[in-house]
Amino acid sequence: MxxxxxxxxxxxxxxxxxxxxxxxxxxxxxxxxxxxxxxxxxxxxxxxxxxxxxxxxxxxxxxxxxxxxxxxxxxxxxxxxxxxxxxxxxxxxxxxxxxxxxxxxxxxxxxxxxxxxxxxxxxxxxxxxxxxNVPALPAVSRPLVSTHAIRNARRKMEDKHVVIPHFSQLFGLNDGIQRSYLAVFDGHGGVDSASFAAVHLHVTLSRQKDLTSDPESAFKQAFTQTDQMLQQRAQRERVRSGSTAVAALIQGQRLLVAWLGDSQALLVRNGTEEEIMDPHKPDRECGFCLGFCLGFSPGDFDQKPYVSSEADCCSLELRGDEDYLLLACDGFFDSVRPSAVPRLVLEALRNLGAGNAGVAQVLVSRAKESGSSDNITVVIMFLRSPREILRDSASSE
Known part of the structure; x- marks a missing residue:
């Protein structure tokens, strides 16, 4: 095609x-x-x-x-x-x-x-x-993606986000599997670690030999290798910042989410939110992360071994009734409950129109109005047409 x-x-x-x-x-x-x-x-x-x-x-x-x-x-x-x-x-x-x-x-x-x-x-x-001589380009779907990020009341913007709708084409993966990638990185102590992870994590992921056969292991290994690369950069450039990370890969009909720290991913299916991950909070003891630490994050080399670079990963099969996938930093989720997201997105679609990409901006504004003073980043990838979402919502009322 x-x-x-x-x-x-x-x-x-x-x-x-x-x-x-x-x-x-x-x-x-x-x-x-x-x-x-x-x-x-x-x-x-x-x-x-x-x-x-x-x-x-x-x-x-x-x-x-x-x-x-x-x-x-x-x-x-x-x-x-x-x-x-x-x-x-x-x-x-x-x-x-x-x-x-x-x-x-x-x-x-x-x-x-x-x-x-x-x-x-x-x-x-x-x-x-x-x-x-324009070559025959492949016919692949272009998912609707909405992103928005603000510095808010913080002195610096330390968030980074990445959306790669055509992951397979970017890396020349010719196995016939369509892939899309999105990620949010929430830096602390500077933006260097977040910037590095935003540039290199997906590249490292693309190199994993078991990306198709064992994608969860591939995702975890990509986090570890990216952290090792960042340590080398830190040693020669004296980088001392850290970052949380949440990244998602849609590989064919499978959704994979990997994370370090308290940035989160939320899947909405038929208008109902599904919390598909357990974020690492500062008060959660896990592995060798102590309760008073910053959580899990790439970078933070002065804190190692008290801060881990070993990601958690979850995987689920997509059935076709998923509405969208939302990724956001704690600046969003600290002031907006996951259960409120479907209603906010639905209201935004009704007000803006089904083809409008401004939905994320509406959610960021709501988080700010609700008291968040932190950097706020929201990324939404629609897995179904917004028009279908609006139609199904109207028929269920």
Whole structure:
């Protein structure tokens, strides 16, 4: 199956606009059109940081999400096959060290700006090729997603969230299984850990060999490996922040949710909420997390071993009667009860219209009005058409 005529025209229109803006590859001294996340990047971090830059660049220019995922996959595949030795940082760099408990071999660091310019040029080259001859793009559904996040009364915004509706296409997983990914990260003591997890957790997840055969184990392992990568970043850049995390992967007809800390996921089925996870609260003793600790979170290396990076994970089969999946940080759930969510979403759909993506903004506003002063982030992925939800609600009244 290929795209519909309307979707193909949307793809052609974007490629024309993009290649008009970037008719040739960037010259060596041309500023990057999007800033890298860090001045130096390790080989293990390059995949995630390149995808993040590419998706930001394309999204800012209105790229259709599927096309953006396919372009980024093509560009990063070319980048990772390139000779990157000319971008290596000098080994005598004062921050290029690892702790004694790890390998004596120094990690290879790359200069971000020139290596990301190479990535952007691969992105431009792919767009030019496709503009001249648009390939047959797969016909996959585009779920309606609503997101909203505010700093609120806090001095800094330390939340991050990620939505990847075309996970399989972004990572070139050609097993015929459609996947979507969404996550919320609630940082504390700074945003660095949340930002790192938001860029790398889904990349690490995509690399797990047992993603299809044992997805729960794959999700847990992805959390652990991302935390290990973050420890390496922390040691060379003195990162001392932490973050909670809740992430969901819809893999075919299976929903997987993994979490550390008190950010939560909520499934609503036929207008009724289902609490599908037990969040880690600060007063919950579990494993080696003491009652007075911050809970479970990636990062927080000064607190280890009192704070764990071992995620919990749940899995359930989707039946087709699920309305939506909601992910949010504690800034939302501390002031809005899960049982109130279906009514709030239904009211928002009625007031805004079934095709409106402003539902999350309504929920964030309600949490603020209800007394939350914390950062608030809400992500909703509709698993059924909002029009069906409204219709079924009207018929049941």
């Amino acid at each position: 290929c795209l519909s005529d309307m979707e193909e025209e949307e793809a052609r229109s974007f490629l024309t606009r993009f290649t008009d803006e970037f008719p040739t590859a960037l010259e060596q001294d041309t500023p990057l059109p999007a800033n890298p996340l860090s001045p130096k990047v390790s080989l293990h971090e390059l995949h995630g940081e390149s995808l993040d830059l590419g998706l930001r660049l394309l999204s800012a220019r209105g790229a259709p999400p599927l096309l953006a995922s396919l372009l980024c996959h093509s560009a990063v595949s070319e980048l990772l096959q390139s000779d990157l030795s000319t971008f290596h940082c000098p080994l005598e760099d004062e921050h290029h060290t690892v702790c004694e408990s790890q390998s004596d071999a120094l990690p290879v660091l790359l200069q971000s700006a020139p290596v990301q310019r190479l990535f952007v040029n691969e992105l431009i080259n792919a767009a030019i090729r496709w503009q001249q």
